[in-house]
Amino acid sequence: MQTPAPRFPHGRQWMIITLAALLFVPVACQEDEVCEEVTANDLRIGFYPFDNDEWWATIDSLLVFTLEKPDTPVHDTLYQVSILELPLNTNADSCSFIIDFFETRDTLWLEYQRETHLISVECGFTMFFTLTNIEFTENYIEGLVIEEPYVTNSLDEHITIFVPDTLPGDL
Amino acid sequence: MNILRFLFLIPFLVICNSLTAENDTVFTPSARLGADLSGFARNLIEPETLTGEISLDIEWRKSHFVAIEAGLMQVDVQQETHRYQADGYFFRLGADFNILERSPDNPNDVLLVSLRYGYGKSDHEAPFIVIPDPYWGDHETSVSPESFQAHWLEAGIGLKTEIWNNIFLGWSLRGKLLLTSTSAPEMEPYYIGGYGKSGSNTRLSLLYSVLYRIPMR
Secondary structure, rough: OOOOOOOOHHHHHHHHHHHHHHHHHHHHHOOOOOOOOOOOOOOOEEEEEEEOOOEEEEEEEEEOOOOOOOOOOOEEEEEOOOEEEEOOOOOEEEEEEEEEEEOOEEEEEEEEEEEEEEEOOOOOOEEEEEEEEEEOOOHHHHHHHEEOOOOOOOOOOEEEEOOOOOOOOOE | OOHHHHHHHHHHHHHHHHOOOOOOOOOOOEEEEEEHHHHHHHHHOOEEEEEEEEEEEEEEEOEEEEEEEEEEEEEEEOOOOEEEEOOOEEEEEEEEEEEEOOOOOOOOOEEEEEEEEEEEEEEEEEEEEEEOOOOOOOEEEEEEEEEEEEEEEEEOOOOOOEEEOOOOEEEEEEEEEEEEEEOOOOOOEEEEOEEEEOOOEEEEEEEEEEOOOOOOO
16 A cells, blocks of 8 residues: 655644744744933043053042032042043033142033934933034143044043143053 | 845745646636734734734736735834834835645645835824933923835745635745835934834844635636
């Protein structure tokens, strides 16, 4: 007696087999929607010895506050500072910071354009900035260069500030 | 965009077509009208997104189908810091090829290889936004309605089987390649109707459908 050759499974068998397997796909493919992104985009300043942008300078200690809110420091006393992060005002196209180096003070006046940006529907919106102008006093600061005018959620240094030669920090 | 990636499908389709050696009954053209159920299923998992979709395929030649799919999508995300809304439409045009040997018991069941071109157009807005700012104070704003469009290609495989007197159930697993998407840089679309969540140029999705077959002769 001849045994019939196995046949390719037909529609209903395929439907049962594959539908059962595929029912798990939406669950397996579901993405984690917890917001893990940084939503604040601070201005990042690197301090460097004058005429040397290879090595960071290290400021022994400093204090930062603003002309707009002089009683509320942005940063209370910080020690051994090579990189300083400052929050730009999301409610105005300019703001100012006073950096108190304890022996002397300098003021930065920053002007910028603002752009609302959607990070994701889970994380919500953030503000991107484009620096257009910076004025500064030169009591302790010896020079300032805008390295990256676009202040976004990248980790770039936006401004280089040159200060008197101090002990070099690590790269 | 690298459309050449899909060229590998051409010999595959030719081989599949040659395997459908059907030497039996007289061919009867037919059409199927379908409704996608996966959008409603997805809404249970992702309540912020709702899509509805209908389809029409016509078997113009034995095992060769032309297909059109069209639908609407709506997104409404309400969070403590923002609200995002979008609505729009989409359609897909393409062809299906049956690779299943038809049995006399179930002559209308098909296992399909599919190719599609997709287009979607939507408007989205954010009527309420709060950007937290612990030092300067929270910033409140909004984004006015903006339009965006997208074009994509799809390739996939799927099954349609008759469960009762011209009523079919079907699924289709689709790989998607986004060709272009236009939108304002400040607000990328969250969801492209017919394609899926934006943010990636490739997507995999699954459609479940219920269909009615209309004999044409």
